[in-house]
Ligand code: HEM
């Protein structure tokens with residue numbers, strides 16, 4: 001099947017799906033743990049968040065240089081537009097969730113500790129920024145979650161009911 005995404009697009013898609021899945025679960029789990037270790041978990045979340053942000057920039061650059069494969073012939077204009085809109089919205093959400101995450105950590109007057117490298121604090125603590133950034137980050141995480149569920153249901157719909165093997169376009173494997 002040669003009507004597939006490029007190797008780079010597939011690699012970025014799945015690496016980011018794993019990173020985002022981790023950040024969701026671990027992000028929500030931060031508040032469940034004891035206060036004494038909270039700073040450590042927030043730092044871990046932010047460090048993994050930086051990796052996700054770098055992967056996102058790489059992914060966007062790759063996407064600009066590589067056109068996605070055409071949708072199967074017979075796909076209606078409405079489906080084409082909605083699929084494109086959901087994909088663009090997912091990119092936009094990934095970008096703004098990362099930006100709000102950076103505001104959230106830096107406006108606490110903190111840096112990010114990678115163990116072998118310390119990213120220094122670049123701002124003084126400012127609650128006028130952390131409060132809205134924290135709220136935005138939280139609701140953006142819900143929105144990304146909801147849209148990804150829709151995205152997965154659409155992929156399953158193609159696989160199980162339309163049987164057009166759309167999922168294989170995004171699966172690693174031989175050309
Ligand atoms: C796709 C990327 C990301 C996802 C899905 C994500 C998800 C989450 C979630 C679900 C929470 C918990 C929200 C709550 O209920 O309070 C959270 C909190 C947080 N995130 Fe992220 N995040 C992402 C990226 C980032 C990045 C890039 C940074 C910073 C570099 C960051 C910094 C933070 C901080 C500081 C908190 C607050 C932790 C606390 O004090 O409870 N996040 N994130």
Ligand code: HEM
Pocket residue numbers: 013016017020021063068083087088090091094144148151152155166167168169170
């Ligand atoms: C189990 C989870 C997932 C499955 C099964 C899945 C499946 C797919 C499939 C089959 C495509 C290709 C659609 C086509 O051929 O037109 C795709 C594209 C895409 N997926 Fe996912 N996905 C998953 C998770 C995610 C997550 C977590 C995100 C980000 C939050 C995401 C963002 C995207 C984007 C932005 C595209 C469009 C790529 C482009 O054309 O530039 N996916 N996904």
